[in-house]
Every structure is written in structure tokens, then in C-alpha cells.
Amino acid sequence: MKNIYIYTRYGLALGGVGMALMEILKRLNELDGIKLKLIVEKELFFESFLTDKVPHDIEIMYLKNQNAYENLFLVKKMKKILTSAKSSKIKILIIRSIDRAINSINIKKTLKNENIDILIDFDMSLCGKIKKLKAKKKIVWVHNYINIYPWYSWKNNIKYYDNIMVTCEESKKTILDNNKTLGNKIVKLYNLINFDRVIEMSLQKVPLIELSFIKDKYIVSVMRLDSKQKDFHTLIGAHKLLKKEGIKVKHYIIGSGPDRCSIEEEIIENNLENELILLGAKKNPYPWIKNSMFFVHSSKYEGMPIVLVEAMILEVPVISTSCPVGPSDILDHGKQGILVKMMDSSDLAQAIHLMLSDNKIREEFKKKNKDWLTEFRCSKSLNTLKNVLDLN
Template sequence: MKKKRVLFYNGQLLMGGIERVLTSYLQGLANEEDLEITVLIKENDPEKNIFLTDIPKNLPIVFIKTEEMVKFRNEIKAKRKKNIFYKLIYPLILAYERLYMKKWLRNYMKANKDKFDVVIDFDMSLGKYLNIIDLPKIGWIHYTLTGKLRNKKKELRFKRRLEKYDRIVAICDEMKEEAKNLFKVPEEKIMRIYNPFDIDKVGREKEIIEEEDKEYLKEDYIVAVSRLVEGKGREDLVDIYNELHKDGIQEKLYILGEGPVSEKLEKKIKEFGLEGKVILVGQKKNPLPWMKDAKIFVHTSYGEGLPTVFLESMIAGTPVIAYDCPTGPKDILGKNQYGVLVKTGDKESFKIELEKLLKDEERRKKYIEDFYKEKLHEFNIEYIRKQFKKLISIGE
């Protein structure tokens, strides 16, 4: 049996949604007898590459930038705000790294031209280097494309990049339609594949709970999980909770994640006097115990891809209420069949719907039961594995 030889590329293995999905694919495909997979990662950063240990041991991993190179750049980056010399040389280091990567990729692809049948640009960050790769190329769209339209120059550049891929994957139906309508991607070139999810893994996952966290889980609470960045709408969530608190809500709000808006959130929590009620828990590699014991999972993002955290929460038995942002929430929650969707940015409606859901335990249970019966199978790794093999059969 001839094996299909696949090179999976991704920039990093940070604690992020794309990286989590990548490891799900690699774990689900690692033992397929008709596949031979190599993993190519741009940055060798042991401190930040949290998901490195989750890649199956039988898959070879190749790094483009060395650990020393990444460490040196990060040190310069940290010093540039306090020293003009480092501020001046930092752009030069970035320019050198781009040249280094281009040369490295050219040499690597030349030396391994007969080793691979297809290249998957999983986070679509190979844009500047696609011409170097003389193999069938697959690009993976993980996020809404509407933001690409804000700048005509960037829009045109992205359209040209999409044209360089032989096939494109969109991770939800809305995203597929965006690619077709906004960037004129032909129907035959694009395929919708949901992010894979090892459903049984939720039950097998070791519940790693630090000793100081156990007290938190004894409380009644609602939970949010994401990186703490502007687009995730976590300030909206604190505003919404503040209004609920005025109405006498007893449940606490736990916000899991780290990121640049954490200081803003801390300030807002103090301004509202919500210390001890809204808790910034920090980053947790395994958020499942926090999801499982919550009453409701809340999500106020202004843009998504396909939010895997919804699946994790619902498989763990906790229903979701979310902004109906482009794209992804509707693919999981349907038209309010499996959870609650609220118009994006409508904090008042979100507050009203969340309050009603907190008081209605039967409705919370029904959302989960219906999701298990009618929708969950579409995200099963076994189902998606078949779609993946169809995807990579380019030229067959």
C-alpha cells in the first residue's frame, strides 16, 4: 500500500485555538497506515510551545528557526522599549529572519523534493513563501475573512495568496461562503471540514486540578475560556456580569486565559467592586474541569473560526450562550437548537438571556441532550478522518 506523504506546517505550538486543532488532527492521524506525516514548525521556542508534548511521538518534528535564534530575538524584543539601540536593531533582526526562512525553506524543499506528496499550510502563514514550494498546497482558513476587506491592499494580497493553494479548507459553512463570495474561490477548490474532536478523550482526560484551584470549583459559577485579547469581548462580559450582579446573581464568573487585556479587565473589575465575584483564573492547559462544573459557558467574542471550546463545554455537559459573531457559533449551536445565540455586541439581550438560562435547569439539560443526539457526530475524529483523506487525494 502506497502511503500519502504529508508535510504539516504551522508557525508555533502556542496555547491557542489553531494549535489545539492541529494537535487533534495529528493525534487522530498519527497511526493511519496509509499516511506518513512530518510536522514542520517555524519557531523552536520550548517555553511557549506548550503543545509540543501533545504531538504523537512517532511523528518527526522539524524546526525552521533554532532555539538560540528565537531566544535572542525575544531578548531584543523585551529590551527595545527601554533602550533605543535595541529598538533600532529589532526590525533588522526580523528582516534577517525572513531572509533566513526563505533560504531555509528553499533548501529544505529542494533536499526533500521526493519525500512529500502534499504540503498543508495549517495556519496559512506561509504566504510569502508559497512560490518556493513546488508541490500541491492546501491552505486552512480558521477565522472569519471579513476583516481582510478593511484594507484594499491587504484584500488583494490575500486573494492572490488564496489563488496559490490547490485546495482550501474552511472550518465552517459560513466561512466557506465567505471565501466563495468575498474572494471568488471556486466551489470545487474549497471544502468544509469541521475541526476534529476526540469525543472519548473528554472522558479519558486526566483532571489536572492544582490544589489552590479546588476551592474555586466548589462554588456556583459561570465560565469563559479564551485568550484575553480585544476581539474576544471580555470587557463586554464584565459589563454584563456587573448588571447581573446588580440584579442579585449569586453565581461567580471565572475567566480563564491570559493576554494583553488582562490589566484592563482587572481595572474594570475593581471599578465595579466585583473583586471576589469575577475571577481572572489565568491560563489552564486543561480547562475541562472548569467547564464541567460550571452552570453555563459564556462567550462574547466579536469574531471566531469554529470555537472548539463550545464543543468541549457541551461534551462536558455545560450549555453555551454566545454572541452570534461571524463565523462558527451557528455551526455548533444551530439556530438556538443547542444553545443560545445573541446579536453580537448586544450586552442587554445577553444579560437577559443569561439570566433566564440560569433559572431554567431543564432547558440547560435539553440543549445538551439534543446536541448529543443530533449534532455531535459531525465533529467526531472518525468522521473527519475520512474527509481529510479525500482532501489530500490531489491529483489522484
């Protein structure tokens, strides 16, 4: 029996990384000869949306009991500082350093007496600690643009992993640009995407109260309301330019996140409440994607945005910013969808206008996407994963 431990800091949140983790857990759990354990760090202010989707026979180990943790005097102080608008950057840095130190102690205590054959660091959360952790094989999964992580952590420690899983060619190149000796450790593996599940969920009925929304002509985005990563300023700017030219379209945005209030304020300031409509998070966004005219993705950096592939599975054309890393790989450098410049409202506005006005272009993308999607079939990625885990 091979003991495989998967560590995640963010993987139970509703989003691309979370959905990728759920599919991997499901697929690995179907294999014989392995025992899976999921180690989860419960962070402050973090909601675990996907806990009930973890297969029931996989043990979940929490580093922190959330209620007990949040009742600690120190943690209450930390929470107050982190949420206060008056807190200085130095105070916030100190508090986050304390939190990281607590996490480090908890990780070592949790894993100390465990017999680990394979330890998978699913979101690079163990990078600074990996050298001191014991496992026969250590694997890291790079789901995002690696240069957003603290350079002193990943550049000094990524060499201590036996394998580095990347989700696109661009990501591999970025790592090799920083350290050419890692080439034999890097494995490109597209996230496991269950095509049948996406199609099946897209056919589910939406609540009666939402039917009038979904029957309208609209375009859609599904992304976290986080302005640090997602480029809402450019998206809002694009709609401002379109409205100035007399081009109006309803654009539904599905997702939740820390910057909802500031995004909403910017939408109101630009009189775009009837164009940009925040619908909040939805456990099943697929009927909304399927019934849209096309999908728009505006971001400053990515890893492999699964939602772009999911839109293509549902025969929905895609516009995406050409940010590092992922969209260019998924859209085959602009052959399978429209890639626009980062942080360029004018370029995005032109792409939206073109897709709105030219039905022929939308139909061409739908046809081309069918053949291209073979690249992202789950079976292909699963075989690669089994090879890395020595399960074949």
C-alpha cells in the first residue's frame, strides 16, 4: 500500500485550483494499491466550499481547528490588525510572519510520525519548509505564475522536490529561465478535466428566479473578485469605451472574493450597473456559461485557467487577456480564441465588439475548438500523473 499525502492551503476554495484538486482526488481514489490523505491548512477568513466533494474514504487532516484557533487571544489580535484600515504595512507583515511560524510548527508536528511515500505540495504552500519534511518522494504542483511567489522561497527551495508539475509550457519556460538545471524534474500536466461532468452540469435547470437572467442575450465571466489577480479595472474600462460608442451588452460576472465592494463602486462610478452585473458565487456556473454568447477572461496572471477549457467544452467562444501563464497555451496562441493585450481596455473593447457583431467568427471558433480539445482530455493527463507517482 502506497501512502500519498496531498497538502493544500487553498484547495478547498471554490475556484480552478479547488476543482482541479477534487478531480485528482476522485481519480486517484479509484486506483488500487494507494491510500490518500488530504492535509488542509484552514486559514483566517477562509471558507472551505468543497469539503463535501472530497471522496468520503479519504481522510482529511486539518492543521488548525478553526473555532479553537480563532478564539486564541493572539489570533483575535491578528484578525483585528489584518482587517483594520489603519494598520501599517509593518504590523501586517509581522502578523503574517507569526501566522506562518504557527503554520510551520503545525506542519512539522502533523507530519512528524507519518509514514509518507509521496508528499504532494498541491499549491506550493510547503516550499519554504520542504527541505526538512520527510517523504520518499516530494512533488510540487505549480498552478500559478511562479514569479508571484516570494522569490527567496521558491528559488532556493524548489530544487528539493523530486518532481515539479506545471500546467502549461509557459510555466515550464519561466522556471527554466530561473534555473536551467531543473529540466529533468519538470513534468507538464494539464489539469484533469471531466468533460462529461461539465456537459452534464450545464444541462441542469437553474432556479426559477434566475430564468429571466439566463434567457437574455449576455456574455459571461467566471472569476474570483480579487483585483490583485483579476483585472477588473481593464474590464470596466472596456465596457466604458463600448458604451461611449453606443454598444451595450449585459455582462454577468460569476464569483465572490475580497474586492467585491471596490469593484462594485467602480462599476457604479462609471454608470455601468446595467452592463456589468455581479451575480456572486455559484456552485454550478455551467448553465450560465453554456447559454452565453461568449466568455471573457481578464487577468494579470494565471496558471492554467480551467474555466477557459470548460467554456470551449460547452462550445462557447473565448476572449482572454494574454497574461502569464496559461491562456496562450489553452487558446493555442490565438488560434482557438481571441487573445488581447494585458491591461489594455481598448484592445479588450475591440475584441468584445468584434465577437458581438460577427456571428461567423463565433461559429468558426466553436468548430475549431472541438478538435483542439483532445489535448485536454482527462485520460491523457491521468496517465502522465500515474507515471510520476510510479503507479503504472
